[in-house]
Amino acid sequence: MGIFDIKKYLRSPNKGRGKCRKCSKSCQWSKERVQMHIRNCEKSSDDEKLMFPTKLQTTLKTNSSIENPQHLTPELPSCSTNTLKEAIANFIFKSGVSFRVVELDCFKEMFFVLNPALVEAIPSRKELSTDLLDAEYDKVQRKIHNVLTNSTNLTLISDGWTNVTGDHIVNFCIKAPGMSTLFYKSIDTSGTGQTGEEVATQISNVIEELGPENFVSVVTDNASNMRAAWNLIEFNYPHIACNGCSAHVVNLLISDILRLETFANTTKDAQKVIKFVRNHAFVKAKxxxxxxxxxxxxxxxxxxxxxxxxxxxxxxxxxDSKYVLMKLVDMHKYQLKEVMPKEASKEVIKLIERNSFWDKLCKLATILEYPSNIIGKLEKDNTSLNAVYDYFGKLYTHFEQDKTIQRLVKYRWDYILTESMGAAYMLTPKFSVDGVYVDHDKIDIVGHIKKIVAVVDPIKASDVDGEFAMYVNMISNLPADKQQMIYQMDAKPYWKVFGKNEFPALYICANRVFDMVASSAASERVWSAFGFIHSNSRNRLITTRVEKLTSIYVNNAILKQLDAINSLFSDEFLYENDFE
Known part of the structure; x- marks a missing residue:
């Protein structure tokens, strides 16, 4: 072919890149990338594209000369080319791989081995990022809208994040009763100040899209601007309760504990030991x-x-590594002392040999174990609000012997507690009588229940006091076996099966609070998907395209599961599988 002249195809080289002389698109200043660009450039002639064939094209040409190559007969499967393109696109979208994978020779060779005719069905990168992506995203959004518009007692969950290119994105997830949380949409708020008023407007726009009457709660993080937004939302929509992320508050409680002087030094010493092992090759190897x-x-x-x-x-x-570290010091003490800086190494060795260091670690681990385990439970989609009050009550009694930590628990408890959380706790049968209540909480919560009912049905609000007295009396006087049965039930099934008819006014409140969500963890999980898709290696993706890919990636499994359930209970399925 002779010497390849890059300047013949690219102009304006700058920092290893140039612009195509035909389409003006940027391309890396290398032989392989330029040849790939020419093969895929819309303005390149057919002759120019043939000048630089791919390995696959060379293989095809070679195989075409074979007499009667029956195993290479190019016959398309029964499905259409469009269907094959959609299937390939779905693989790309739902696996999170780059669009440019379809341009790789190895990707095309894989399809060639299966069937040479399939190579023609591979979509281009442009098709993937435009028509095919838009079509799949629209399909997902229609399903989501259909699910949400046919559901009530929705919870809107929102969180903010800064992406790899420095844009501030806010996502909106929605939890419908009995379903996993769906990613609804995201917006770029880079040019907008995130004041309480602005946040309230953003949340209100989503509420209006699906109908305010379908929502019962909003969950965000606990920042001051979010709390300001809560006041505006609850003023505009009195029937919607706003709650903070309870898992985040327990996380903050742990940070409060670790900042106590008693434990701050222990934490620092622990990290010194860990860094000493992890940051020195010799120490790590031994x-x-x-x-x-x-x-x-x-x-x-x-x-x-x-x-x-x-x-x-x-x-x-x-x-757990205590005896590993102690044996490490016993066997290699001289070499460890020579690790630079020597003074820091000697300090770490003394820590490992000191029994008081390990005693302090064990004490701190014992204190952190319970609140750390609680966080994982609060982050689940199906955790009810009653768990928030219950866990903080247990934390309060758990640290009864340590008044300093108990005061920290009370401070964070007061910080996160809302009317709907207290109502959910007291309307849980096993907590209504035997629950942990602090100060005047019990009296206050009854007032909160009455207030919630009054927003929905003012007439029945007057029945709350009488029904609550009967409710507590009934739970208190149940025979032991029946009380045990009801205590073991989740609160929501209890009110659906028993409480609905016996205590109709209380049921209005119960029906709402037990469909609310305890944390904003679902929104944070969406950011993990955003980060996976919009990574450093794919930082040129525009935010709208990232949103579409994330929606497909996050919602696909949930909607597929829902389709399977709907199909299981469809009339056709029941008819075809009827017993004879």
Missing amino acids: YEEIRKELNVSKKLSMPVPTRWYSHYTSIKNLI
């Missing part, structure tokens, strides 16, 4: 040898910034 020899499964890990509950895992893993 540590790993001894860890495997002693059959210790857990490795040392540093806590994640702002994820304060990860301190428990970090400290627990350090405690």
Whole structure:
């Protein structure tokens, strides 16, 4: 072919890139990338494209000369080319891989091996990012809209995030009763100040899209601007309750504990030991040898910034490695002392040999264990609001012997507690009589229940006091076996089966609060999907395209499961599978 002249195809080289002389698109200043661009450039002639054939095209040409190549007979399957393109597009969208994978020779060769005719059905990168993506996104959005418009007692969950290109994005997820949380939409708020008024407007716009009457609650994080937005939302929509993320507040409680002088130094010392092992190749290698020899499964890990509950895992893993570290010091003490900086190394060695260090670690791990385990439970989609009050009540009694930590628990409890949380707790049969109530909470909660009912049905609000007295009396005087049965029931089924007819005024409140969500963890999980799709290697994706890909990626499994349930209970299925 002769010498390849890049300048013949690209102009204006700058920092390793140039612009195509035909379409003016940017391209990397390398032979392989330029040839790939020419093959895919819309303005390149057929002759120019043939000048640089792919390995696959070369293979096709070679195979075409074989006499009677029966195994390479190019016959399309029975489905249409459009169907094949949609199937390939769905694989790309739902696996999170880059669009440019369809341009790779190895990708095309894979289809060629299956059937040479399938190569023609591979969509271009442009088709993937435009028509096919739009079509799949529209299909997902129609399904989501159909599900949500036919549901009531919806909870709107929202959270903010800064993406890889520095744009501030806000997502909106919606939880319908009995379903996993759906990712509804996201908006770019980079040019907008996130004041309480602006946040309230953003949330209100979503509420209006699906109908205010279909919502019962909004959940966000606990920032001051969010709390200001709550006041505006509850003023404009009195029937909608706003709650903060309870898992986040427990996380903040752990940070409060770790900042206490008693534990702050212990935490710092623990991290010194962990860093000493992880940051020095010789120490790490010897540590790993001894860890495997002693059959210790857990490795040392540093806590994640702002994820304060990860301190428990970090400290627990350090405690599990105690004898590994002690043996490491016994066997290699001289070499360890020579690790630079020497003063820091000697300090770490002394910590490992000091029994008081390990005693403090064990004490701290014991304190952090319970609140750290609570966070995982509160982050589940199906965790009811009654769990928030219950867990904080248990935390309060758990630290009864440590008044300093108990005061921190009370402070965070007061910070997160809302009327709907208290109502959910008291309307749970097992907590109505035997629950943990602090100060005048019990009296206040009855007033909150009355207030919630009054918003929905003012006439029945007057019946709340009488029904509540009967409700508590009934639970208190049940025979032991029946009381045990009701205590074991979740609160929502109890009110659907028993309470609805016996206490209709209380049921109005119960029907709402038990469909509310305890945390905004679902929105944070969406950011994980955003980060997976809009990664450093795909930072040129525009935000609208990222939103569409994320919607398909996050919602696909949920909607597929819903389709399976709908199909199971469809008339056709029941008819075809009827018993003879």
